[in-house]
Amino acid sequence: MNATGAVEDRLLADFGARKPAALARVISIVENRGAKAGALLAALHGSTGRARRIGITGPPGAGKSTLVMQLVRAYRSQGLTVGVVAVDPTSVFTGGALLGDRIRMEAIALDPGVYIRSLATRGALGGLSAATRDITDVLDAYGFDRVLIETVGVGQSELEVARTADSCVVVLVPESGDAIQTLKAGLMEIADVFVVNKADRPGADRLRTELKVMLQVRSGSRRVPQDSAHDASPSLTGELKPDVTESHMDRRGSPWLPPVLTAVAVDGTGIPEMLAALDSHHESLVATGVLAERRRARLRAKVAEVVDLKIRTRLWGDAATGAWLDTRLAALESGDATPFDVAEEMLQRSGRLLAGES
C-alpha cells in the first residue's frame, strides 16, 4: 500500500547513494507532509536506528545555535558526520545567531559531512513536532553518525521534540533565572546533561551550584527500584514520555545523575567536556538498556502518530461526513446538541469508514 512509484524509486536510489540533492528532496517532501512522505519514510525505516540523536534545548538566548555549531565542528574533527535539524520559533525575537556565527555556520554548510536544516515554523502549525521527528529519521537513514536536534525549550511541542532524542542537553545561561525556575519549566525532567553557557558571566557559578543541589535532591528522593528502571511510559495518546532522569540507572543500579557542565560556546570553552559527557551518557544508555527502550518508545509513538493521521484523513476527509457535520452545526449553535453528542454520533460513522477502505 505504501509502495513507492518509479520517481520515488529513483529518489531512494540516489538517497541510498548518499547524493546530497536526494537528501534535500526527501527532507522537503517529509517537511511538507506531502502525499509521498509516508511511503518514503516507510522505505527508509529499515536504515534507521544507527545515528546517535542528541537534543539541544533551552530558553531563548541561551546560545543553543552557537553550541550546536561548536558540537558540529568537534564531531567533524573526530571524523564523524553530523546532521542538524533546528526549530526555534522565538529566534526572530532574540535575533538568533550573531553575524560571525552565521559566517562560520556557512563554512560548515559547505562541508559534505554536515547537513543543516532549519524548520520554518510558519505554515507548519500542528505538524512541527512530527516533521522534526521524521526529518531526524531521514538524517539517521542517510547515515549521519550524529543527529543534533535544536529546539527552544519553551512551548509544549518544542519540549516534546527534545524528549525524543537519545540524549538531551539543556543549555542555560545565568540570565535564564535560577534552578527552581528551570525545574518549573519542565527542563529538569528532560535533561541528561546540563550546560551552563556564557559561564564567564556573573551568576554562572551560582546557577551551576543550584542545579547540582537540586539534581542531588531529586536523585536522593526519587530513587526507583532496579526492576522498574526500564519503564518508558507511552501515554494514552501515544505521546512519547520516557521516564528520563530518575529511571535511568547504570549497571550498578545507581542513577544517571545529569552532569552540570560549564561552557563559553563562542570561544569553544567546555566543548570537549560536553562531548565526553555525551559519550559517557551514551555508554550508560547502552549498558542499562535504556537506549533500546527509548527507541522502542519512539517506534510505538510513531505507530500511534500514523494511526492518528490515517484516522483523521479518512474521517475528516470524507465528504459525506463533512456534509453531515455541517447539518449538525446548527444544533450545536443553538445548544440543542453538545460537541460530545455529535462526537459520539461521529464515532458510530467512523467504525465503518476505518474498516471499510484501506
Add this chain to the structure above:
Amino acid sequence: MNATGAVEDRLLADFGARKPAALARVISIVENRGAKAGALLAALHGSTGRARRIGITGPPGAGKSTLVMQLVRAYRSQGLTVGVVAVDPTSVFTGGALLGDRIRMEAIALDPGVYIRSLATRGALGGLSAATRDITDVLDAYGFDRVLIETVGVGQSELEVARTADSCVVVLVPESGDAIQTLKAGLMEIADVFVVNKADRPGADRLRTELKVMLQVRSGSRRVPQDSAHDASPSLTGELKPDVTESHMDRRGSPWLPPVLTAVAVDGTGIPEMLAALDSHHESLVATGVLAERRRARLRAKVAEVVDLKIRTRLWGDAATGAWLDTRLAALESGDATPFDVAEEMLQRSGRLLAGES
C-alpha cells in the same frame, strides 16, 4: 452516556448559582482532564456563547500580564465581569509580573466579579491548548462578560490558543524586534489589534510605523472578494484555523485593518483606546457574520477534538491492542515491519473497536 451523577448535579447546581467554589472545582476537573470533565463540559455547553473572548499574546517580556490587569480594571469600572485564563511557560524565564503588579493583581483577585486562573504547564503536556479552550468555555458558561486569554506568542500550541479567541490582541515592545520579525513569527496573521507597549521607550514610533506599513501592504495585496469573506478553514486535522485578517470585512466590503495602538501598561496609558478598538472590532465581527463563523469553527474543532480523544482512548486503552502492539515492536526494531505497516494493521482493528462499544 455523558449523564452526570449526583455529585456532579450538585456541583452544576452550585455553578449555576454562581458560587465561586463551584467554579474553581469545575475548572480544576477540566484542567486535570478527569473522567468527569466531558460530562461537565457537555452540561455547560448550552450556557456558552455569551462572553466576548479576547486573546492577548506576544513575545516574552512584552508586558502582557500588566496589560491584562489594566484591561480587567477597565472592564470592572464599566460594571463588566471578567474571567482570565493565563498560560505562559516562559514567564519563569522573564520573571513574570513585577512585585507591584502582583500586589495589584491580588487586590483584583478579591473582587468577586473577577476570576483569574493561571495554567500550570508541567504535567499538562499535549493537553494545554485543549484545557485552555475548555476553561474558556467554563468561564463563558459561568457568565463572565469578558474572558481574557493570555498566552505567550511563541510555540505552536500557544499560538493555536490565541487563534481561538473572538478578538486577538498582539502586544509588542520596541525590544521585540521589527515588524518583519513579527510577520515571520506568525503574529501578523492572528492580530486583530496591535498594541505597542512600553511606548515611552526608544523605537516605539518606528515599530508602530513599520507595523502600519506592513498591514497596509498586506491589506492591499490580499483583498479578497466579498463572497469568500466568511470562509473559516478548519483543516483536515480539525485544528481551528480561521482566515483572520484579510477575510474579515465590514459591511461595506472593506477589510478590517488591525489598528496599531500604543500603550504604557504600567501607568494605564492607552487602555481606553484599546477598549474602544476591541469594541469596534466586536461590532465589525457581528456586522460581517465573522463572529458567528468563528464560533462555528470553534464548535467544529471541539467536535474533532472529542472524536480524537475518544478514538485514542478506545484504541490505545484497549488491553488486547496494547498486547498485540508489543508483539509487533520486535519486527519494528529489526526493520522487518515499518510503523506504517503496523499502523495499517492497527486500523483494521480499530473499526471493530470504535463501532463496537459506545
